[in-house]
Each structure stands twice: as structure tokens, then as C-alpha cells.
Amino acid sequence: MSQVTYLEAIREGLSEEMERDPSVFLLGEDIGAYGGAFKVTAGFQERFGQQRVLDTPLAESAILGVAAGAALRGYRPVAEMQFSDFITSGFNQLVNFAAKTHYRYGEPVPMVVRCPTGGYIHGGPFHSQSTEAWFFHTPGLKLVAPSTPADAKGLMKAAIRDNNPVLYFEHKFLYRRAKGEVGGAEDVIEIGKSHTVRRGDAATIVTYGATVSLSVEAAEVVARDGSEVEVIDLRSLQPFDREAILESVQRTGRLLIVHEDTLTGGIGGEIAAVVSDQAFEYLDAPIRRVASLDTPVPFAPPMEEYFFPSAPKIEAALRELLAY
Amino acid sequence: MTDIHRPEELIQIPHGLGPEDLKKLHYFLKLTQGFEDRLISLYKQGKIVGGVYTSRGNEAVAVGTAFALEARDVLCPMHRDLGAALVKGDPLRELMCQFLARGNSPTRGKDSNLHHGNRERNTLGMISHLGTMIPVTVGAALAEKMSGSGAVALTYIGDGGSSIGDFHEGLNFAAVQRLPFILVIENNQYAFSTPNHMQFVCERLADRALGYGIPGVQVDGTDVLAVYQATKKAVERGRRGEGPTLIETITMRLRGHSEADNFSYVPKELIEAWQAKEPVSRFENALLQRGVLKEADVQAIEERIAAELEDAAQFALDSPMADPEEAARGVFAP
Numbered sequence: 001m002s003q004v005t006y007l008e009a010i011r012e013g014l015s016e017e018m019e020r021d022p023s024v025f026l027l028g029e030d031i032g033a034y035g036g037a038f039k040v041t042a043g044f045q046e047r048f049g050q051q052r053v054l055d056t057p058l059a060e061s062a063i064l065g066v067a068a069g070a071a072l073r074g075y076r077p078v079a080e081m082q083f084s085d086f087i088t089s090g091f092n093q094l095v096n097f098a099a100k101t102h103y104r105y106g107e108p109v110p111m112v113v114r115c116p117t118g119g120y121i122h123g124g125p126f127h128s129q130s131t132e133a134w135f136f137h138t139p140g141l142k143l144v145a146p147s148t149p150a151d152a153k154g155l156m157k158a159a160i161r162d163n164n165p166v167l168y169f170e171h172k173f174l175y176r177r178a179k180g181e182v183g184g185a186e187d188v189i190e191i192g193k194s195h196t197v198r199r200g201d202a203a204t205i206v207t208y209g210a211t212v213s214l215s216v217e218a219a220e221v222v223a224r225d226g227s228e229v230e231v232i233d234l235r236s237l238q239p240f241d242r243e244a245i246l247e248s249v250q251r252t253g254r255l256l257i258v259h260e261d262t263l264t265g266g267i268g269g270e271i272a273a274v275v276s277d278q279a280f281e282y283l284d285a286p287i288r289r290v291a292s293l294d295t296p297v298p299f300a301p302p303m304e305e306y307f308f309p310s311a312p313k314i315e316a317a318l319r320e321l322l323a324y
Numbered sequence: 325m326t327d328i329h330r331p332e333e334l335i336q337i338p339h340g341l342g343p344e345d346l347k348k349l350h351y352f353l354k355l356t357q358g359f360e361d362r363l364i365s366l367y368k369q370g371k372i373v374g375g376v377y378t379s380r381g382n383e384a385v386a387v388g389t390a391f392a393l394e395a396r397d398v399l400c401p402m403h404r405d406l407g408a409a410l411v412k413g414d415p416l417r418e419l420m421c422q423f424l425a426r427g428n429s430p431t432r433g434k435d436s437n438l439h440h441g442n443r444e445r446n447t448l449g450m451i452s453h454l455g456t457m458i459p460v461t462v463g464a465a466l467a468e469k470m471s472g473s474g475a476v477a478l479t480y481i482g483d484g485g486s487s488i489g490d491f492h493e494g495l496n497f498a499a500v501q502r503l504p505f506i507l508v509i510e511n512n513q514y515a516f517s518t519p520n521h522m523q524f525v526c527e528r529l530a531d532r533a534l535g536y537g538i539p540g541v542q543v544d545g546t547d548v549l550a551v552y553q554a555t556k557k558a559v560e561r562g563r564r565g566e567g568p569t570l571i572e573t574i575t576m577r578l579r580g581h582s583e584a585d586n587f588s589y590v591p592k593e594l595i596e597a598w599q600a601k602e603p604v605s606r607f608e609n610a611l612l613q614r615g616v617l618k619e620a621d622v623q624a625i626e627e628r629i630a631a632e633l634e635d636a637a638q639f640a641l642d643s644p645m646a647d648p649e650e651a652a653r654g655v656f657a658p
Contacts, residue, residue: 025470051470057500062459062493069463069477072441072448073398075470077463096451097460104435105442105449108657139655163657 006178009149013156016185027054028080037082060090068098071111084115084131098165099140108163117169124299130261143237145169147212149180154189171210194241200228203254208234211258218314253284263291285324290317335610338553346616352387353604356407358629367583373425374436379404381578384603385510388551398464398477400448400457413445416636427646454485458494465505476504476562484515499536504562512577517589530572545573546601
């Protein structure tokens with residue numbers, strides 16, 4: 001099987017689903033004629049036409065509201081936020097309309113919101129944010145955050161086929177850096193299932209997105225001293241794989257949560273609460289977290305580096321956790 | 325102010341509407357009024373869960389617009405559009421259960437008021453955030469355009485709601501895509517307690533259509549036939565693929581924002597002046613003067629409506645609330 005980039009995997013997932021199901025269509029800013037700010041949908045308009053690859057005005061609330069309305073009328077829209085940062089301009093449509101409609105009157109809202117997310121790209125405060133925690137707190141939304149090409153493709157398929165609003169966090173840093181094999185047209189990755197990317201019994205790292213590879217890197221360094229650390233890639237954030245986390249922590253007795261999002265109010269806090277509630281007696285050390293600083297994302301590279309989690313920061317936390 | 329008793333200012337009957345249509349319009353106006361009378365009395369008896377927001381003064385807008393639609397058209401009523409929901413086919417029992425938060429209501433007691441939609445009736449369920457339903461209904465219009473159904477989609481916004489961002493985003497989106505979309509502004513002079521001069525300074529909200537390159541018309545919102553006619557024209561334009569229309573209806577909210585609001589901030593003279601144009605009696609008087617209806621017909625209709633509402637209210641009062649555990653169900657679609 002040939003190697004594809006993470007970006008190509010997203011593209012494959014989208015195009016295969018559009019071929020399979022005529023109710024799938026794309027909408028967003030600059031996605032059609034231009035092919036998208038990151039060129040994810042390059043060539044799509046020629047292939048699927050202007051109606052199914054719809055260039056929209058610069059209006060996130062309209063894009064998300066229109067997507068929800070079309071979803072209620074039998075379509076499966078995939079809306080692109082040019083940067084996940086801009087999703088705030090359409091926040092209300094997601095958290096109050098899309099998320100609550102099925103609960104309120106039983107009509108499904110099958111829509112996907114593509115959110116090019118995250119930093120390590122010198123994007124500054126408004127092109128680098130991790131926005132998942134705002135939506136993690138909203139019942140009625142599903143959240144996925146793939147870290148590999150295979151997951152990017154398989155989760156795109158799952159997101160499009162799901163009957164609920166799904167926020168698909170695609171990491172900008174990984175677009176052209178992550179490469180790997182991908183599955184075929186029917187390899188759908190179930191939402192809610194994690195992937196254990198490294199086995200070990202000394203400690204568990206739970207992470208997702210761009211910090212998966214950083215966590216593996218840190219685990220490899222620590223392994224040279226004889227401690228094998230397990231690394232769980234959540235892949236899905238809502239729902240997240242409680243069973244896999246608990247099973248692993250019950251074996252390792254130590255938990256490090258790593259995420260790129262800022263520390264306070266991040267998803268790591270909820271994971272820590274679940275583990276302390278349901279596996280407290282298995283823990284040999286306090287649960288640790290490595291996350292970004294509780295500040296806006298700074299622009300200049302040295303500050304950005306100081307702000308984000310890195311393999312050395314994860315390694316340091318891991319060593320403290322193992323020594324406890 | 326129009327004097328409804330002066331024959332030259334009598335409501336003009338649009339071409340294409342026969343006596344049966346006029347009687348239907350009259351029935352739905354009276355039904356709206358009667359339903360809300362019943363809601364107010366249930367509210368006073370403490371039987372209503374939450375607030376009651378009536379459409380007093382807005383009945384002709386709700387009924388007239390919905391009457392211009394076909395079954396295939398998508399409608400998203402807002403909180404003063406009970407009449408539109410009735411025209412579109414929401415059964416009285418269902419609506420009454422919704423206001424009384426019963427387990428068999430369209431939202432199984434999870435939401436109130438007109439916050440429900442129905443795929444078969446082609447209705448969308450509003451949320452409380454005003455303006456949100458504009459982009460959503462535009463999305464429905466996009467879907468109808470893509471499927472080639474020939475259907476249009478219509479929703480409403482108030483004078484106050486016209487200030488929110490989704491008004492602009494939704495209307496502009498619909499205009500750019502030339503969607504079969506109709507936005508009806510119900511300009512009833514007050515947004516809760518805020519008068520229009522604190523909401524906007526333009527002379528006519530309909531003029532905002534210019535900014536989107538679409539037609540904007542202003543009609544007398546107390547004249548159900550004028551509302552019907554303006555909507556019909558917008559519907560035809562939408563079906564021809566020529567794009568959206570903005571309709572501003574001018575009326576007056578004749579009660580408080582909700583039943584908890586005594587609307588003391590509205591000058592008494594203003595209410596009295598508008599009472600002369602009260603939409604339901606205005607239309608009824610016109611039909612009586614034209615001989616479409618006789619006094620005996622009106623009485624018969626009132627009796628029929630009273631019986632229908634009695635049945636609906638009793639049905640709702642006899643219906644149980646949902647199990648508390650229902651609260652935990654249905655967050656996600658299977």
C-alpha cells in the first residue's frame with residue numbers, strides 16, 4: 001500500500017464519501033475554485049460541481065446554520081471552518097441549534113464541521129488555537145481528532161455517516177508531515193474508540209492530535225532506561241474511550257495526560273476525574289497533565305515553543321511520574 | 325391610521341382567493357386568538373409550565389404568510405407565529421401538549437412553546453436565540469434548490485431580531501446563492517420593552533433589502549390579505565429561481581412580551597390607536613360587510629373553535645408528564 005499524507009487522507013475520505021452518497025456536499029470559504037486555504041479540496045469543484053462544493057460568503061454563523069438547515073432537509077453537509085479559531089463566529093449555531101435539535105424534537109442533524117486546528121505553525125493567537133474543549137462541554141456534539149492518515153480517512157468516513165453533528169479536528173501541523181498507509185472505501189473507524197499506539201506497563205499516556213507523536217517520542221527516550229510506557233491515542237474526544245483508559249491505568253498505575261489545548265478546563269481534567277473516580281485504588285501516583293500554558297497562543301517562535309507541549313516537557317513529566 | 329369602517333379602505337381581496345379561502349383565513353385567525361385566550365386562562369390557573377408569549381397583533385402576519393405556502397414549502401414559525409403553525413397543520417392537541425410540557429408533546433416535554441419541528445409537515449423548530457433560524461431556514465432553502473423540489477423556505481424575525489448578526493449573514497447568503505427564501509419581519513414596534521427608535525434609525529427595515537440586492541417590500545401587517553399577497557409574490561419569485569425576498573410587515577404588539585409583562589412602558593394612546601386595526605376583528609368586519617360571512621356564521625365558527633379548543637385542552641390536561649428519566653434520552657441520534 002502506498003503512503004499518503006494526512007491531508008491526502010482527509011481528501012480521500014471526503015471524495016470517496018461524496019462518490020458513495022449524493023447527499024454529501026461541502027461548503028465553506030475558498031474551498032471551491034481555490035481548493036481551500038490548505039488545498040484539502042483542490043480539484044473537488046471540477047470533479048463534483050459548484051453546487052456540491054459550495055464557495056460561501058465570509059460568514060461562519062451562516063455557514064454552520066445553513067449546514068444545519070440542509071442537514072434537517074436530508075443532506076449531509078461538510079462545512080469547513082478555514083481555521084478552527086473562526087468557529088467562535090458561529091458558536092451559537094453549533095451549541096444551541098445543531099447540538100440540541102435531536103434532543104428537543106427528535107430530528108437528526110447529520111453534519112460535519114471540519115476544523116483545521118492547533119499550532120506549532122507560528123500562527124499566533126488566532127490561527128493556532130485548540131478549540132475542542134468549548135464543544136466537549138456541549139451535550140449533542142461529537143468530536144474527533146485524528147493523528148494519523150489512516151485515522152484521518154477512517155474517521156472522516158465515520159463523521160460523514162454519523163447522524164449527529166460531528167466536529168472533525170484536523171491538525172494543521174500534521175497535514176503534510178504525517179504520512180502513512182490508509183484503509184479502503186469501507187474502512188470506517190468507529191467514533192469513540194481509541195488506539196493504543198505503544199504498549200507498556202510502567203505508565204499510561206493519554207493524548208490526541210499532534211501530541212501523540214511527541215508522546216511516543218518521549219516514551220521512546222524513557223524506554224532506553226527500561227520503562228515501557230503505554231501511549232493511548234484517543235482519536236475521539238466525545239465520546240472518549242473510558243474503557244481503554246481505565247483498563248490501561250489499572251495495569252500501569254500511573255497516568256499522564258498530554259494535550260496541546262491549554263491546561264485549565266481542558267479535556268484532560270475530565271479524563272483525570274473519570275480515572276480518579278473509577279480507578280483510584282489502582283493509582284500509584286497522582287495523575288499528571290502536560291498541556292499548553294493558560295495564555296493566548298503567542299506568536300514569536302521562542303515564545304510559541306515555550307507555550308506548547310514538547311517531547312522534552314513530556315519526558316520530564318514522565319520521569320517525575322515514574323519516580324513518584 | 326386606517327378606518328376599517330370606510331368602504332374605500334376595505335381590505336382588497338386578491339385575485340385567486342374565493343369565499344372558501346376567505347373563510348379559512350378567518351377560521352385560522354379566530355383559532356389563533358381562541359387558542360391564546362385558552363393559553364392565557366391556563367396560565368392564570370398555573371397550569372402552563374414557563375412563559376406564554378401571545379401573537380396579539382401579529383395574527384394576520386402568521387396566518388397570511390403561511391396561507392401563501394404549499395404543503396411542500398418549508399416553514400419555521402417563531403414565537404408569535406402560532407397561526408402559521410396552525411395553517412401548516414400542527415394539530416391542536418399536539419400544540420396544547422407542547423405548551424403544557426406533556427410527555428406526548430412533539431418535544432416530549434423537553435422544550436416548550438413553538439419550539440418543535442416536523443419533517444412530514446416541512447416545519448423547522450425555532451430556538452429562543454432570535455436570528456438563529458434565519459441561516460438555518462436559508463439552509464433548508466439551499467436543500468430545496470439542490471433537490472429541485474420547487475419548494476421555498478420561509479421564516480420570521482422581529483424588529484428587535486433584525487439587529488442581530490444572523491439577519492445579515494443569512495440574508496446575504498440567500499441572496500448570493502439566489503435561494504428560494506423569504507424573510508418576514510414582524511415589525512410590531514417593541515422588542516420586549518425596547519421601542520424601535522432604540523433599535524434602529526432607518527426609516528423602513530424593508531429598505532435593508534437594497535443592501536443585499538434583493539426586493540424588500542413593506543405591507544400592512546394588520547391586513548391578512550395584504551400579507552398573503554406580498555408573500556404569494558415572494559413565493560412565486562422564489563419558485564422561479566430568482567432568489568429571496570424581504571417582507572416587512574407593520575403591526576403592533578397588543579399585549580406584553582409575555583404574560584409576565586404588563587407592558588406599562590407602551591403609551592396607552594398607542595395601544596388604543598392600534599386597537600382600531602386589530603387584525604382579527606378587522607378581517608371579520610370586512611367579511612361581514614362584504615357578505616362573505618353573516619353574524620350567524622361567525623357565531624357558528626366561534627362555537628366550533630370553542631369545542632375544538634376544549635377538546636385539545638382537556639386532552640393535554642389529561643396527558644401525563646414524561647418520566648423524569650426521559651431527560652437522559654435522545655441527546656444523540658442513533
